Amino acid sequence: MSKTILITGGAGFIAHHVIEEILNKTDWNVISLDRLDFSGNLNRLQDIVGERKDKKRVKVVYHDLKAPLNSQIISSIGKVDYIAHLAAGSHVDRSIDYPMEFVLDNVVGTANILDYAKSIDSLDKFVYFSTDEVFGPAPKEINYKENDRYNSTNPYSATKAGAEELVVAYENTYRMPNIITHTMNVFGERQHPEKFIPMCINKILKGEKIFIHGNKEKTLAGSRHYIHAKDVADALLFLLQNNTPSVADETGIKCPKFNIVGSEEIDNLSLALYIADVLDKKLNYEIIDFHSSRPGHDLRYALCGNKMKQMGWTPSEVYKKLKETVKWTVSNNIWLKI
Structure with missing residues (x-):
């Protein structure tokens, strides 16, 4: 019998x-649970599902996870085998x-979906989609491993770290089949x-200046391990x-965590220059020190x-995916205007 996966935030960028x-x-059925706000856009689902002969495999259920799932929502969802919790403010x-x-x-949203999930006897796996930002800024040559310490530098990363700990607690308390992933700077x-x-594509096409966040001396651009959304999905x-398996490591940690990392680290200036090269345009840019004036933004993130x-x-290979994304976006430029 075909499996069913519930994906929260299904109309969001990564989830779609x-x-x-x-x-x-796969031959799985998909249920997208979404409140369709700033991040969720049904046009994404229409683009990937609209002309498919098997589009009935996808069902959309509307719900805001700030509220618990009531009996009507649970009935609309039906039986599920997997849950991938991607819905989040980001x-x-x-x-x-x-x-x-x-x-x-x-x-609160994560607590509500966990409360629902722990009532499912047939649940094979619950995946919580987290972020590299829970570890905070990474000094040069440091790439954080899955169970390294947290150092949240803004409320977004703190709430993702807090939700992670709920996922860990629910596995330890209720023996749920939970796993956690970290990734960073997803594009596509x-x-x-x-x-x-997409901001770089837009501004380069228009000949507008791009401001690159850098260090205090304005000599070094911030860097990330960029990764395409299709790689994250894969x-x-x-x-x-x-x-x-949920087997405790030598420190006693049981809930498995996995870093989903791009093929190489790229600084933001090199990235913008590459996009300009693909577009056959000149890059108009300025490195600015945004981090010193507004704490909460970090110059470098890195995962192992x-x-x-x-x-x-x-x-x-990240540059191949970048080139494909730039060319696709230029050909489908309505997505630069939404």
């Missing part, structure tokens, strides 16, 4: 790529201005135009389909991807 991956590589600037909004979305088709890569499916590599999963 996960749905497409599942439709392409805008760092907004979290600095409105921290309680993120506590409600990321901590249909990303909101405020994000760095990694999530890999984890769902492979054995991830060895654990997933040793399990047999590796990401695509």
Whole structure:
């Protein structure tokens, strides 16, 4: 019998790529649970599902996870085998201005989906999608491993870390089959135009100046391990389909955690220059010191991807995916205007 996966935030940027991956590589049914706000856009689902002969495999249920799932919502969802919890508030600037909004979305919302999930006897896996930002800024040469200490530098990352601890607690208390993933700076088709890569495409095409966040001396641009959303989706499916036993490590930690990391680290100036080169345009830019004037933003994030590599999963070559994304976005430029 075909499996069913519930994906929270299914109309969001990363989640809709996960749905497409599942439709392409499995016979599973998908239930998207979404409140369709600033982040959720049904046009994403229409783009990937609209003309498919098997589009009935996808069902959309409307719900805001700040509230518990009531009996009507639970009935609409039906039986599920997997839950991938991707719904979250993720805008760092907004979290600095409105921290309680993120506590409600990321901590309370996670508690509500966990409460629902622990009542499912047939649940195979619950995946919580977290972020590299829980570890805070990474000094040069440091790449954080899955169980390294947290050092949240803004309310967004603090609420993601708090939700992670709830996931760990629910596994320890209720013996739930939970796993946690960390990833960083995901890009790809249909990303909101405020994000760095589509923003660069837009400004470079218009000849506008791009401000690159850098160090205090304005000599070094911030850097990240960029990764395409299709790679993130592929990694999530890999984890769902492979054995991830809850066996305590030498420190007693049982809830498995996995870093989903791009193929190489790229500084933001090099990234913008590459996009300009793909577009055959000149880059108009200025390095600015944004971090000193507004704490809560970090110059460098970095994760260690060895654990997933040793399990047999590796990401695509990032520059190839960047080139594909830039060309797709130019050909589908409505996504630069949303």
